[in-house]
Amino acid sequence: MGTGAKNNAVYEQVVEVAHAYLGPAARRFVSREIEAHLGKKPEQLTHSDLVTLHDWCKPAIALLTDDSKIVDEFSANLLAIAGEGYE
């Protein structure tokens, strides 16, 4: 991933949320999700992509744990940066 992605504030916010769950694997996870499901490069992520990104990321996190609290918390944190109206 180039430095472009690191200059993208939205992308960095998503990585920060994922970091609390996936640690060093977070940046790679978010980049994969963006490329695989949004068909974009990480540096091209925009605020309007966040809800769709959330819809893909949540089941992916659910595949990693049976703990629904973690999945819900991750989902809420990601939606929080997506903006109001997505409780």
Added chain:
Amino acid sequence: MRSKLLYGSLVIAILFYFVSVFVLEADSAALARYHITDTQLKLLSLAFAIPVAVTWFVAVYSIDNMGKYAARIRVTKEGKGIRLLLWGLYVLGFGVAVSSLMSRSFTHAVDLYIMNQSALTIIFSKFGLVYLFVCFLLFFLGSRRLLKTLKKVEIPTWQYFAVTLSMLVIAVSYVTAVLSNPSRTVATGAARFATYALPDWLIMTTVVLPYLVAWTLGFYAVLFLRAYQKNVAGVLYKRALNKLNTGFIIIILLTIVTQFISAISPVLLGWVVMPILLLFTLLFTAIIAGYVYVALGAKGLTKLEEVT
């Protein structure tokens, strides 16, 4: 390709080991010591061979999974550290397998006058030392490298103190055990061969001291792995890492225990068969558990890198 090579080597090693159990002539000294027949000794050897084969299989399985994870994160910050840990596992797995195969043929090579017994003893013990040293050095370097990927980590002074104190206790116990081994230079009593076949000063400088250095590296690797796990972020990452670290810690500590037992091996020769079998069963079970944890941890970490 790597998996095929790994499992192919495993099958060859296991076949070689099992064939050696049946083909090689029974050790007459062992028959006399345990008052058993040739067939009974072969069956007993088979009882040892099964857990050995299971341990090798689990070790290869864990190396294979660790290899997949290392390949997956090859170009990341953690890649180098994980790769060094993987190489440590390779060296340990290869070293343990070769040692076992060497020990199977050891007695017979001496019986057939292929080599001088003292020379074989020295080669055998030096091989064990070299692979263990390299393995623990790789574990130490790998864990230190992982720790350096974190921005700020402080290991409490008491933990360094605990490692130093543990090493002092182990050093005193190990030196005492080695020096109280009557067969250390020349075989005595039930022992058929000398444990080291070296004078005391050479045992201390070329066996005891390098082992103590290797174990210290092992303890530091444990310390660094724990510090990395404690300080790294990510609830799910930590869960997978916890399994990997637990496995490494079990493997490192049990390797030290195994070496310690080999230092007091002449004492074991005086035991009846059952306690020896029990001791080895316990050790094998714990080692298998260590490798299983490494495999599960590596699988969990790989999943984090693959999920989409």
